[in-house]
Amino acid sequence: MTAANPQGAAPRRGRGRPSRTEAESGPGTRDRILAAAREQFSERGYDKASIRGIAKAAGVDSALVHHYFGTKDDVFAAAIEVTFEPAQGVVDTVADGLDGAGERLARFFFSVWENPATRTPLLAIIRSAVTHEAAAKILRAFVMRRLIERVEVDLEVPDPKFRAELAASHMVGIAMVRYVVKVEPLASADPEEIIALVAPTLQRYLTET
Amino acid sequence: MTAANPQGAAPRRGRGRPSRTEAESGPGTRDRILAAAREQFSERGYDKASIRGIAKAAGVDSALVHHYFGTKDDVFAAAIEVTFEPAQGVVDTVADGLDGAGERLARFFFSVWENPATRTPLLAIIRSAVTHEAAAKILRAFVMRRLIERVEVDLEVPDPKFRAELAASHMVGIAMVRYVVKVEPLASADPEEIIALVAPTLQRYLTET
DNA sequence: GTCTATATCGTGATAGAC
DNA sequence: GTCTATCACGATATAGAC
Structure with missing residues (x-):
């Protein structure tokens, strides 16, 4: 359900080939994850917010969240960084x-x-x-x-x-x-x-x- | 440190036969559980506090907490009841x-x-x-x-x-x-x-x- | 760069032995 | 009245396929 076929693929979320239009894989997804993390942490607090929940809200896999930011603590730190x-x-x-x-x-x-x-x-x-x-x-x-x-x-x-x-x-x-x-x-x-x-x-x- | 049996028996926590000395099984344990719950909820908040943690702090089994109070929500309600x-x-x-x-x-x-x-x-x-x-x-x-x-x-x-x-x-x-x-x-x-x-x-x- | 699969753990709750 | 055993689930995190 994730991916990405050149044919009339499913009208789902971020499909494959994220070259330049929709998601712009690189910094684009990173920012989407960050925004999702901020929202999840702000609504649910640190403990109740989950990496899986953040990933789902961002339309990516949970492993990708770790890949970009590391541990949950690191994600939190990145999410609130702007505040200072x-x-x-x-x-x-x-x-x-x-x-x-x-x-x-x-x-x-x-x-x-x-x-x-x-x-x-x-x-x-x-x-x-x-x-x-x-x-x-x-x-x-x-x-x-x-x-x-x-x-x-x-x-x-x-x-x-x-x-x-x-x-x-x-x-x-x-x-x-x-x-x-x-x-x-x-x-x-x-x-x-x-x-x-x-x-x-x-x-x-x-x-x- | 809790206990009190006539012999020298194992220096563990609340063992069998809780007749009348140590824990006074009935209302005694109930109140110990309640006090432990209040402390756990007050220090860790609802989400982070666990039934198992409350049970351990009270020196009983987690099943007993459920037996007395029901669900975690019920335990919480009982723990803060006095406040009103x-x-x-x-x-x-x-x-x-x-x-x-x-x-x-x-x-x-x-x-x-x-x-x-x-x-x-x-x-x-x-x-x-x-x-x-x-x-x-x-x-x-x-x-x-x-x-x-x-x-x-x-x-x-x-x-x-x-x-x-x-x-x-x-x-x-x-x-x-x-x-x-x-x-x-x-x-x-x-x-x-x-x-x-x-x-x-x-x-x-x-x-x- | 992205996801699948999995290891490992802790949780709430219940059934039932004693 | 108390504990053992267990179910079902969701969590973080990692290894590695593609």
Whole structure:
């Protein structure tokens, strides 16, 4: 059922001869696998996501997944790799001055989480971190280095690390309730309404003594 | 290390004739299994925790776990059952008046999470909810009925449900960061220090317009 | 580059001996 | 009441055919 006959072959998924049109065997399949892995990990978490499931979603054989990426841990690492770029936005949040930093931080949070391309790997991390130590380490590093350390140096409060982490914990909570577990009414609320209420909280953590 | 037989017999685990000394076969083992299940689910989450692992931790055979509780889902339900009691504290939080409700809520949160007996089943729920739909449903019900609905009726703000859930989301986030993923410095901070900063936030969500 | 076949293991669950 | 034995399944991972 997989392959590839020059005649009127079955109208299935990625058929044989993947020369240049449909699947473009080389980097094309690699990216399809990667995208499938990201989606599987984000929806099911590390443990429940399987190599076979990823392979099926990508329309390839499971052995091919191993061939490209190695072990399951390697696949996971590759799937969430992109995530470590966009945290630059946090820097600007505070570097632009403490006035309105709470609102800028809240807006940055939603710009990341409302965009499927950046939300998917974050979901994969948060869904995996609660049980998979490797993912937990990544989440810790994310909260610490990408949020806390970028912010703390510019804060003019006692114990800035602690303040920054409280702000981060609130955002983690919103991510859990809105995007992971999906509790209403927050899950369907307009981001602007949330920003209006959360921004002052973040602002207070970052600046108010 | 478990045992207790009159002779010097083999130093294994629960051997035959479990009459009355060591394990007290009947309700004794049942409770040991339940305690082991709670611990396994709380540490590993639903998917990673196994019936065999629970049985081994309880010092019994895996078939016995099924014999007492049925399917894995049934075991999970039994393990977290206790959790649905202590939410009465939330009622008092707000029923005692809106003055200081934020601080009372924060203190109630830590009284539950700092106590291992109440923390363990909550960890089991939160660790399982991100991937296991049955647990997610329980968490949703917990946030909704035990927190939001108890509080909203007494709030004097527009959209009280939304306010209550924002407060709840912050507490979920603190639970994640402090107890589940364990990010420093929050994971080791003195609860009083956290209360001092978080209580005003909760108060603002519950009352301030 | 892609898939077939398989080795090896752990899982949930059940039947039934004692 | 407790454990032995087993079924049926799905997992990761590898070797190797084509």
